[in-house]
Amino acid sequence: MMKKEKVEKIYSLMLLIRRTEEKLLELFSRGLLNGTVHTCIGQEACAVGVMEVIDKEIDIIFSNHRAHGHFLAYSEDVYGLLAEVIGKKSGLCGGIGGSQHLHKKNFYTNGIQGGMVPIALGAAKAEKFKGSNAIVIVFLGDGTMGQGVVYESLNIASLWSLPLLFILEDNHYAQTTPKKLAHAGSFCQRAKAFDIQTEHIKVDDVLKLINVADNAVRYVRENKKPFFLHMETYRFSPHSKGDDYRNAEEIAKFKLEDPLIKLEKELSKEKVKEISENIDNMLLSILNSINNDNEMSLEELLILNN
């Protein structure tokens, strides 16, 4: 792919994620959504950068509560995601899972911080056992580095040489808790102490990130060994909905480094407009269509009990 096409593609995906989540927040504020959503507005580069370099046919992703971006970058299944969050039978999981509990193909999320890490480890063991060439990617937030199972898993991933890529998506906050109130020492050192190779990157340029992620993915695939990639990023949106007590200046400062805007500069105004309109139109038509979809019935739900 030529550089320009690639930039267009990456930009489109990032914008798709942003617009989709903005739409979700809008639906939310209009009272049309149930439950909660955690958006990744500002962090799209992390999702897109990683998914760009994996092998989507075989690789396996474990994500968390803040998964919309990961999911869209993995599958581009906007319909399935929106229908799921809105609660329709046509959603990825029939509306049962909702925003935090997503699955399609090799993509899995759950709402318990850290809980998916040992599961990803088991998946990596399974792939290695089967002799497949797949690798497993697990996303975790800075806050989630508080959970003990993460360290149990770092240890075993290294001990057993498993093809597991840990991606620490460090947005400086866990809910309302800034990193410095939750963590001592260094994240990379924590992985290194288990003899795992690490890399740290500040996510302001998605193209740079793609390179770094690519190296990480290759390392894991070729060496059948874990790798720990620490991405420093920032979310512009609140943790879920109204729960934002961060300093406005801080947010503004980070917005100046928005990787989406940075990338936009590489494209023509017209192209940007075109992409943006396409996305908006697509979202509108998808939402219209979802509107007419059915919801699952209790009878259908209870079939699962068998």
Added chain:
Amino acid sequence: MMKKEKVEKIYSLMLLIRRTEEKLLELFSRGLLNGTVHTCIGQEACAVGVMEVIDKEIDIIFSNHRAHGHFLAYSEDVYGLLAEVIGKKSGLCGGIGGSQHLHKKNFYTNGIQGGMVPIALGAAKAEKFKGSNAIVIVFLGDGTMGQGVVYESLNIASLWSLPLLFILEDNHYAQTTPKKLAHAGSFCQRAKAFDIQTEHIKVDDVLKLINVADNAVRYVRENKKPFFLHMETYRFSPHSKGDDYRNAEEIAKFKLEDPLIKLEKELSKEKVKEISENIDNMLLSILNSINNDNEMSLEELLILNN
């Protein structure tokens, strides 16, 4: 205290621990003990070295399943310990706890690997909050470094600057599992990654160990900060009773470095004989006396439910 007196004292304590545990194993093989015992034969220096330098009036100890040595070095209460393991009402815990569940004054153990670590952390927080000068010591084995709560606790101990001394009593095995089948990387690095100071020592000379432990204890007390002390040691006895599959040569090799024998060389034959006879006599008379002690009744036990 003069060097010679000190050596005598240290030696006596170490021998007391060894003889007591040998006695327990003997009772066991004669079918006179119920349950299980984990002896620390070969590791006595760790217990004695640490207890020698703490402030027994105020400091707080959390130990584990292999606690007889720690306990005797802490309290010298042979009667209470033996009566407990034998199951008498006169035991430390009335015979309820048995070998793995001991308590006296500021000394606590439990049989769940790693479970006491966050509890020790809470105790350290309490002491700091109260403004006391006490420090908390928590013993853990190499195998126990597999438990996630240990890392949760390392993080918080460092983050909150708590007076907690982690003592990793690394005897190279967890039950039958050698370290290399259970751990990647380095133990000290794991603590350092949380910004905790560490030190590693091979335990062959108890006097050297005392110095190192003394520095660690002072550091924690003076700085109100955690410290991680990695002691490499070896147990000559099986994990609990008959479950020993280690290489006989390996055991023999380590026995050559037995810190107890090493220390013995600093004492006269007569002195050693005297100390040894005193201990044996004491153990005999204690066991005789315990023989006549009562066991707790169900009624007494159930009073605890109120």
Added chain:
Amino acid sequence: MKICDEINTVLFEMMQNNREVILIGEDILDPYGGAFRITKGLSSSFPERVLTTPISEATIAGMSIGMALRGLYPIAEIMFGDFITLCMDQLLNHASKLKPMYNGNVVVPMIMRTPMGGGRGYGPTHSQSLEKHFLGIPFIDIVAVSLFHNVKRIFLNAYNRRRPVIIIENKLLYPMELFISSNDEVFIENMLTETGYCDVIIKNYINNTPDILIVTYGGVSRFLKTILRKMIEEEIRVVSVIIGQISPISRKSISLINTYANQCGKVLILEEGSKEFGWSAEIQGIIENRDIIINRLGSVNTIIPSNKKLEEQVLINEEKIINNILEMIRI
């Protein structure tokens, strides 16, 4: 006052009156004050005594035990009751065990409080009522906040018990107003148990014998006001006993339940979680008179879906309860 404010207020009072009370949990500092804002204001008033932690539930439990052991009185918040699974080892193998296994020589006075329950569309891992899996652990009190309980007394009594207490707060109760004095439709009475907690009796009649006894606890109490009123229209006399200490069941609660059960001949036991191996099974077991008709109702024993309508159908609700009452009366 709203129940969330009641809890907030009693926490404030406990901290003010007892210097050893410490709050610990995730995101509990001001200005946020916890995911359900229960600790709002407290870290401003007592900055040294409100400890926000990393996301480390097992260690929150463990640290609380350690602080309790060494003379403090920790009150831990687990952000969602669904995460109490991560505390199980600390609660069951440590908090409950230290006192008895050390022959009574230590105490572990502490509270762990946590919001349970669904109805907010949070989906499978943020909507459960998991208390049933902790019932029957000896040496731990499990207590539930209800619409009719004096919240303050629950907390103060827990404090006086000098042992680990788990307080279950149904999250749907938080925005509701406590309802503790009778009006002209619902008559409320408190019964003190031997452990110092209260059971609450509410009736929709004054004299006369009741037709049916409802036994429940916690969040299910939110339905009772309406149900009792509707049953007046149906001329069904309902007495409801809302248990405070749900495990272990106190002797007083047992005799209270039996007394009314004997009067009514019909007992409906309700719980927020699924009834399979739940609280209601044990309650059924303590009813002595074999001539009594007993029914149990809880939420459907399945996943709690995110979809709003489906979630409503899975959870226990007013309609299901009323249908159950009417069916039982018609037998």
Added chain:
Amino acid sequence: MKICDEINTVLFEMMQNNREVILIGEDILDPYGGAFRITKGLSSSFPERVLTTPISEATIAGMSIGMALRGLYPIAEIMFGDFITLCMDQLLNHASKLKPMYNGNVVVPMIMRTPMGGGRGYGPTHSQSLEKHFLGIPFIDIVAVSLFHNVKRIFLNAYNRRRPVIIIENKLLYPMELFISSNDEVFIENMLTETGYCDVIIKNYINNTPDILIVTYGGVSRFLKTILRKMIEEEIRVVSVIIGQISPISRKSISLINTYANQCGKVLILEEGSKEFGWSAEIQGIIENRDIIINRLGSVNTIIPSNKKLEEQVLINEEKIINNILEMIRI
């Protein structure tokens, strides 16, 4: 064959017949073969497929789930049932949830097996029967090995179920010989449930109606042979139903229990753990006929002490069961 060898043998066969079966647990390699030697020989036969782990129970559970999700069939050993507390989050919020919350699009076929129970003097944290705290989790089978169950069939059926199964093994059963064919005092019959597990019926009489029904599961079965024989001397006809799948209770088990309950009029429900909020409460609840006299018996709801005599007094035992039977018969 001893029960420990039965389990060992079926594990061997499963591994031999199914390349995707993986064992995982602590200290399970040869020559040790696990703390109770259940996996002895297996790592020698299948070195790549027996995974000894660090002391990381939560991750043992989580890894098993991940392997199951990706096409393997893990059989995890938790060394002592007391440590299953550390797996609760993985079992309840992950293993049980993935299939239903993903709308049935994945399966999590796996076994977690663990020894429960006391009687060996191991003290408070190594002697418990904690299964009661896991009963009623939807989407997980909980099954118990007994003296009378075809152990092999339990494991093979678990395998066929393509879902998470927890197998409870009372450690006192390990050295005992399986007892699965009738002799001239005890008559044994198997009843298949709709989920493919078996309940076992044992009787101390041939014709005639029974006087009392005993319902139990797992380790308590070790007392039954002797008790049934002793009851012959007392001329008491006892039928005992030993449930295989203890949660969720199958429809067939329910009707089996009810059938015999109706014949006897008296039912004694026994469990190894304490009965408070235990298995027996739910069993009591499923008995429909209100004229039936029901008793429940378990271990005393307190700490399990190390002292041998005290431990015996706390745990359920033959004498307590017999006294209970005699009392019930005399009513």
